[in-house]
Amino acid sequence: KNQVEQSPQSLIxxxxxxxxxxCNYTVSPFxxxxxxxxxxxxxxxxxxxMTFSENTKSNGRYTATLDADTKQSSLHIxxxxxxxxxxxxxxxxxxxTASKLxxxxxxxxxxxx
Amino acid sequence: NAGVMQNxxxxxxxxxxxxxxxxxxxxxxxxxxxxxxxxEEGLKFMVYLQKENxxxxxxxxxxxFSAEFPKEGPSILRIQxxxxxxxAAYFCASSPPLWTGRTTEAFFGQGTRLTVV
Numbered sequence: 001k002n003q004v005e006q007s008p009q010s011l012i013x014x015x016x017x018x019x020x021x022x023c024n025y026t027v028s029p030f031x032x033x034x035x036x037x038x039x040x041x042x043x044x045x046x047x048x049x050m051t052f053s054e055n056t057k058s059n060g061r062y063t064a065t066l067d068a069d070t071k072q073s074s075l076h077i078x079x080x081x082x083x084x085x086x087x088x089x090x091x092x093x094x095x096x097t098a099s100k101l102x103x104x105x106x107x108x109x110x111x112x113x
Numbered sequence: 114n115a116g117v118m119q120n121x122x123x124x125x126x127x128x129x130x131x132x133x134x135x136x137x138x139x140x141x142x143x144x145x146x147x148x149x150x151x152x153e154e155g156l157k158f159m160v161y162l163q164k165e166n167x168x169x170x171x172x173x174x175x176x177x178f179s180a181e182f183p184k185e186g187p188s189i190l191r192i193q194x195x196x197x198x199x200x201a202a203y204f205c206a207s208s209p210p211l212w213t214g215r216t217t218e219a220f221f222g223q224g225t226r227l228t229v230v
Contacts, residue, residue: 004155036221043117043204043221044156089155101219103148103155 002027004092004104012110017080021107023073023090031095035064035075038087038106047075047088080111115139117207118187119222126195126229134190134225138207145188146219147180150202162188195229202226 004025013019025033032051036044048057048064050073056065061084063076077084087106094102118137126132138145143164148156158172162182173180177195182188192199203226206219 041224041226043119043206043223045221046218049218101158103157105153105155 002092002094002102004090004102006088006090006104006107008107009105010108010110012112013080015080015082015111015113018076018078019080019109021075021077021088021090021109023075023104025071025073025090025092025102025104027092027094027102029095030068030071031093033064033066033073034091034093034101035062035073036089036091038089040086044089044091077109080109082111082113085109085111117142117205117220117222119203119205119225121225122223124225124227126227128196128229129194132192132195132199132227132229134192134203134205134227135187136190136205136207136222137187138205139220142207142209142220144208144210145182146206146208147188147190148204148206150204150224152201156204159190192227195227197229200227200229 007022032049034049035047037047038044047062048059050057050066052068061078066073087108089106090104091101120135145162147159149159150156160173160180161169165184177193179191202224204224205222208219
């Protein structure tokens with residue numbers, strides 16, 4: 001069964017600090033992995049998308065890594081801002097099933113003063 | 114180019130009524146996906162449609178739920194005889210045709226929050 005697990009479930013950090021969110025998956029055969037940011041009451045917004053051959057990808061202060069061998073990904077947020085407070089969702093797509101993305105339950109990040 | 118538009122944003126229905134949720138994909142997108150997000154849970158795939166065709170409805174409950182994406186107009190997710198357990202956020206996403214050769218990206222709407230009372 002395709003599954004995506006994220007940790008931690010929730011996280012509180014001070015503004016300006018860095019943090020790393022983890023994602024483990026068992027989706028097979030693997031096609032791509034995406035990280036989405038979902039603000040409360042809004043739809044998910046894509047941060048990064050990585051295919052099998054990509055190890056790292058950055059989008060501003062967000063850097064995602066992918067280890068296809070261990071089936072792990074991380075999202076590193078640098079110099080956090082209050083606006084980073086949101087849920088961060090790891091989503092994995094299997095080859096040939098572009099229609100079905102397997103979503104993690106997300107990590108709720110709260111950035112405080 | 115407007116994003117994926119969903120309406121209404123909030124919908125309240127009494128048990129037994131019908132709920133109709135609308136989704137207008139981004140311009141140029143011919144693929145629509147519906148997802149359901151229960152409180153404290155991740156998004157769950159429901160159905161994948163192209164214009165006038167249901168491609169994959171493996172995530173749809175067998176009864177009371179239906180979806181369509183007509184040649185003209187938005188995609189509609191219809192829930193008949195709603196029950197309290199149908200209360201959730203329903204998200205629509207759209208993507209361009211899969212034959213573009215690129216890794217497809219799906220863009221999400223803001224969701225419709227259905228509350229059944």
